[in-house]
Amino acid sequence: MSSILKAKKKPFNVWDAKVLGGDESKFGLEGSFTQVIKTYSPPSRGKCEIIEGEDKEAAKKLGDILLKHEALTKR
Amino acid sequence: MGIEIILDKCTGCGLCVKACPFAAIKIKNKKAEIEANCTLCGSCVDVCKFDAIILERPKPSDKDLSEYEGVWIFVELREQKIKKVSLELASKAREIADTLEERVGAVIFGGKVKRLCDDIAAYGIDVIYIAENDNLREYNTNNYAGIITGLISKYKPNIVLFPATHLGRDLAPRVAAALEVGLTADCTGLSIKDCLLLQSRPAFGGNIMADIISPSARPQMATIRPNVMKIRSPDSTRKAEIISIPVDIDPKAMRIIIKEIIKTTKSGTKSLDEADIIISGGRGMGSAEKFKILEDLAETVNGVVGASRAAVDAGWRPRSDQVGQSGKTVSPKLYIACGISGKIQHQVGMKSSDTIIAINTDTEAPIFDIADCGIVGDLFEIVPLLNEELKKKLQIP
Numbered sequence: 001m002s003s004i005l006k007a008k009k010k011p012f013n014v015w016d017a018k019v020l021g022g023d024e025s026k027f028g029l030e031g032s033f034t035q036v037i038k039t040y041s042p043p044s045r046g047k048c049e050i051i052e053g054e055d056k057e058a059a060k061k062l063g064d065i066l067l068k069h070e071a072l073t074k075r
Numbered sequence: 076m077g078i079e080i081i082l083d084k085c086t087g088c089g090l091c092v093k094a095c096p097f098a099a100i101k102i103k104n105k106k107a108e109i110e111a112n113c114t115l116c117g118s119c120v121d122v123c124k125f126d127a128i129i130l131e132r133p134k135p136s137d138k139d140l141s142e143y144e145g146v147w148i149f150v151e152l153r154e155q156k157i158k159k160v161s162l163e164l165a166s167k168a169r170e171i172a173d174t175l176e177e178r179v180g181a182v183i184f185g186g187k188v189k190r191l192c193d194d195i196a197a198y199g200i201d202v203i204y205i206a207e208n209d210n211l212r213e214y215n216t217n218n219y220a221g222i223i224t225g226l227i228s229k230y231k232p233n234i235v236l237f238p239a240t241h242l243g244r245d246l247a248p249r250v251a252a253a254l255e256v257g258l259t260a261d262c263t264g265l266s267i268k269d270c271l272l273l274q275s276r277p278a279f280g281g282n283i284m285a286d287i288i289s290p291s292a293r294p295q296m297a298t299i300r301p302n303v304m305k306i307r308s309p310d311s312t313r314k315a316e317i318i319s320i321p322v323d324i325d326p327k328a329m330r331i332i333i334k335e336i337i338k339t340t341k342s343g344t345k346s347l348d349e350a351d352i353i354i355s356g357g358r359g360m361g362s363a364e365k366f367k368i369l370e371d372l373a374e375t376v377n378g379v380v381g382a383s384r385a386a387v388d389a390g391w392r393p394r395s396d397q398v399g400q401s402g403k404t405v406s407p408k409l410y411i412a413c414g415i416s417g418k419i420q421h422q423v424g425m426k427s428s429d430t431i432i433a434i435n436t437d438t439e440a441p442i443f444d445i446a447d448c449g450i451v452g453d454l455f456e457i458v459p460l461l462n463e464e465l466k467k468k469l470q471i472p
Contacts, residue, residue, distance in 0.1 A: 033257030038286040042277060048433070049448040058450045059460035062432070065448060066461075067468055069430060071351045071408035072376060 077131065078115060080107050084127035091119035091128065093328035096221045097321070112321075114225030117253050118217065122328070132228060132254065143293035145202075146172040147180040147232040149223065150195055151242055155185055155212065159349060160238040162198050163304040167265055168236055169199030170307075174267045178202060180232060181315070184219060186212040192317055197309035202316045204230075210324040213333040214242050218324055220249040226320065227254060232294050234272050236265075239298035240348070247298050257289035259297045263427065265304075272297070281426045300427070301348055302406045345379055347398065352378030352409045355398055355425070358385035359414020359435065359454060366391060368455065369413060372462045375471055381405065383415045399424035413454045417442025434458065 017027040025031055051058045051065075066072055087105035099113040107119075107127070120128045148164040150157060165181065172179045178201040183191060185207065192203050206222055227235060227250065235250075237243035239261045251258035264275035272295040274287045289295040326332065347353060354369045354376075366380065373380050382392035384399055398405055400420040410428035414435060415421060422445055425431070433442040433449035434457055443449050450457055466472075 033255075033292040034259055034287050034289050036285050036287050037273075039278070040284050040286075042281060042284045045431075045445055045447060048443045048446045050443070051448060051450045055452055055456040056460055058452060059457050060464050062448070062450060062457075063461055063464035063468065066376070066409070066432075066465065069409055071430075072469075 078109050078113055079129045080109065081127045081129065082106055084125045086125055086127075088124070090122045090124065090328075093325040094118045094122040094221075096218055096324055097225060098323035115228040116221045116225030118221035121217075140293055143231045143233040145178050145180050145230070145232040145234075146175070147182060147227075147235045147294070148200075149235070149237045149243065149246070150181050150183045150191075151238050151240060152183070152185055152188070152191070155188070155191075157191055157195055158238070158240075159306075160240060160299075160301040161195065162306045163301065164236050164238060164299055165195060165198035165200055166307040167299065167304040168234075171234065171265060171267055171272070172199075172201075175233070175270070177233060180204060180230070182206075182223060182226060184211045184222065189317065189319075192315060193311070196313050196315035197311050198307060199310075199313070200315045202318060204318050204320055206320045206322045208322050208324050210326055210329065211322070213336070214246075215329060215331060215333070216245055216249065217330060219246055220253065222320070222322060224250050224253045227294060235294045235296045237296070237298045239300045243298050247296060251296050254292075254294075256292040256294060256296055259287045259289070262297045262299050263303045265297065265299070271295070277427065281423055300406060302351075302408070303427070347379055347381055347396065347403050347405050350379040350405070350407050352376050352411075353381045353398070353405055353407045353425075353428075354378050354411045354413065355381035355383060355415055356386055356392075356413045357383035357415030357421075358389070359416075360386055360391060361414075363391040365455070368458045368462070372411075372458055372465075375462055375465050375469065376409075378407075378409070378411075383421050412442050412446070413458060415442055416440045417445065 017024040051061050085106045087102050089102055091107050092100045092102060095118055097112055097114055099110045100119060101108050101110060115132055117130050120130045146168045148168045150161040168179045179199055180202045181195055181200045182204045186209050188205050188207055204226055237247040247258055259274040259276060262274045262276045266273045271288045271290060274297050276285055278285045354373045356366055356369050360366055369380050381398045382396040384397055384401060386392050387394055387397045400423050402424055404424045406427040408429045410425050411432045417440055426445060431446045433446035434454045435442060436453060438451050
């Protein structure tokens with residue numbers, strides 16, 4: 001914790017294209033060949049379905065779900 | 076434009092001759108001379124100690140972007156066999172190429188790879204570029220990057236796709252930097268929008284998605300996450316045109332020589348990043364011995380056992396089994412988390428799994444926030460019961 005507080009007081013070194021001595025046209029957003037055109041939230045997962053019941057019953061229900069799953073049917 | 080030797084600086088040392096994967100440099104009268112089969116790959120520029128080679132690749136202006144045509148994939152092999160991810164790439168490339176009405180090209184490097192051509196062609200490939208050489212049997216960054224950079228310079232594809240595997244993530248950035256083009260890493264979605272490749276990828280630990288284009292440079296390059304793209308059904312009657320690229324690799328110029336490959340996984344078992352089913356255990360497992368029940372379940376469903384950082388740090392599982400931020404990022408079809416609370420560091424490594432199942436005693440465990448379905452209960456009771464149930468239904472003795 002004390003280190004975190006100390007870190008706050010440290011000076012910041014800013015290294016830009018000039019300091020690094022590179023070709024300025026290759027730095028930053030201007031120098032990037034890719035453009036982000038859109039950002040969005042990932043498709044959300046549905047709510048978690050909790051399998052109820054005693055251990056044995058729950059295990060059986062989960063087994064039935066898994067057996068229908070693509071990962072097991074397409075073996 | 077092109078490649079030039081500055082005769083005043085060239086000492087005829089021959090380093091470039093050794094470095095050239097295409098045998099396109101000869102020493103004549105103690106000076107290097109570039110021959111007609113040079114592909115502008117740039118391997119010689121990197122090794123010249125006297126800055127005697129100048130390489131200028133023609134930059135595509137807006138006008139001639141249309142010269143670039145075709146969708147290429149890099150076919151990754153393991154032990155000289157085609158990896159599953161390569162089929163995923165082929166299938167996706169076919170789909171994109173159909174939209175653009177272009178051809179699909181595949182690039183295969185290795186010892187003897189011609190025999191693999193029909194296998195990969197079946198997944199929708201039109202042209203296959205092969206480079207065969209014993210020194211290409213194992214992946215070597217400089218050789219592979221040099222040859223593929225040369226091929227791209229020569230044949231000018233519109234799009235090049237690499238797998239986002241260890242190999243692809245090492246190779247693609249070098250090629251992109253050498254060619255001065257864009258590269259979108261770790262894509263989970265690809266489509267065509269206004270004739271441009273629209274590359275979708277998760278960012279900030281999967282909390283946001285970004286759509287990215289490379290409008291001004293060709294080829295448009297991306298690495299694609301394994302286990303995301305669907306594999307099309309193969310058409311074994313499909314034949315591809317095969318173009319053999321003559322290469323000549325001088326082992327003396329190889330900075331790295333692979334002597335032996337030591338596997339950390341048992342032979343026959345899949346690695347975590349290739350598995351369709353992963354069964355992971357965390358702190359709740361309690362000991363190394365108790366992972367046996369997960370191994371049994373994995374055997375029944377033909378899956379692989381993974382672990383959270385807690386289980387690895389406790390010494391119960393090897394480091395190579397770790398899923399999460401400081402371990403592997405996986406995206407199987409089915410991920411079963413047993414006794415894993417599922418903190419954010421674990422989630423970023425497995426969130427993109429198709430289906431997530433959680434078994435945990437703690438109702439409040441964050442794993443249930445991202446799971447599709449879960450059981451609140453004792454995994455030591457449930458997992459063996461589940462295994463029995465599945466064995467019975469799958470008729471495994």
